[in-house]
Amino acid sequence: MGAVGAVRELALFLGTLLYAYAEAAVRLLLPARRKAVGGELVLLTGAGRGLGRATAREFARRQSRLVLWDVDTHGLRETAAECEKLGATVHTFVVDCSKREEIYSAAEKVKKDIGDVSILVNNAGVITAADLLSTQDHQIEKMFEVNILAHIWTTRAFLPTMMDNNRGHIVTVASAAGHFVTSFMVAYCSSKFAAVGFHKALTEELSTLGKDGIKTTCLCPVFINTGFVKNPST
Template sequence: MASNDKLLMLLKLPIYIVYFYLEAFVRMVFLRPSRKEVKGEVVLVTGAGHGIGREIALEFGRLGSKVVLWDINKSGNESVAAEIKASGGEAYPYVCDLCKTDDIKTVSARVKKDVGDVDILVNNAGILYGGEMLKMKEEHIRRTFEVNTLSHFWTTREFLPAMISKKKGHIVTISSMSAKSGTALLVDYSSSKYAAYGYAEAMEEEMDRLGHSYIKFTTICPMFVSSGLVKATTDVNERLLTPKEVARATVNGTLLNRAVVTIPEQLAFQLRIAAWFPRKLNLWLKKAGNLGIQPQYNTKQE
């Protein structure tokens, strides 16, 4: 960048700071956003067979969306589809192994042919083992990243081109609070969710830079959820979130086009405060508060 351009940018900076702060204030106080309509839109949810994915699929089904269900568990997937149909909704279950790119490509082609272009992609599927990093098997670490992170690349590459062509689309990433604060015994999981969070953030910026700001991105960061992945926390008094709580917050955040949804909401403020603390103080607070999970070796998917 030329020196003149840098000088001009510095002169404009105070104006833009004031403008964007005022805009954010006006939007927050006077222009409460309305929820967008998703009736008839195609919503694809990965890991839809149970847990958070199941509840997200049911929520979109109630809103009249055409819900495409992906899961490696055929029976669970078909059970959710049957429940949506029984309530008068549309559901299309597909078995898909997110660790296999060829499988993703094949099933994506079937979805496009059977149902149509995907309007909202919910990258929900996840896996958590939970144990000391040095004791984990290499295959488990690799699988964690294949499901929790790399699958987002492959699903996005399949469905984003049509969104760009239609100038309309939304990609939802189910990340985790462990993507905002790394957690002991979740080194692989935290890392994969950090990567998923960064992926969504970088994709949003890339779409904006390329002139596709109409593609919306929402990233969900819940605390520990009683979906079967986390067996027990180190704090026995800590209440686990229910999959339904997370699903409702996810769908609501998506309909409002929110960039990041933290569950529960107050954690977002706590994270901003913690960002100013010395690193050792944050480590002490987490240890003193007994925050984390107990060792486990869980291979279930969300």
């Protein structure tokens, strides 16, 4: 990339950053009415720690019923215990979101034994920070399996009922890396660009189909010190 291209990229990044801060300031001064989620059945992937655990606690405080998925049994139990202390009803499933059949199997159990999921939060994610040639094939595959394909499989599992009822909410947790690239994260950025694209395409498709009762949200965090990566500020 030449000097002109670098300046253009920097200007785009700064412009987007300033817009985000301005939007946040407006929302702080003129907050929108919060979505009522009491009694809703919320399924959250990647709930065993970090952002997933914090999100689960927030839903618990708002009296949602929770279905928590994670591959980490210990972390999942800790999150469930914290949410139960807040008064929430919690169901846990140990699910490896890199495996499509595990997702579909767990989804069937949820629908059969618990009920219809009305809010789906696709939060599970993995990252390997290394230059492209040093990143192993299986690490690249894992990032795409969890960071984007799992979003598609969970949505395919729970969207039909939402479509029938024209009611629901699908949340895609992507990343700022889905908008801006950085060195040593080629595969990760690619998977997060795909997640952002999935959200946009799904939103457009639901609109085209007239399913205005199904809402979509895409979250793109920057750096959050959750233990997901070491030294997130760097």
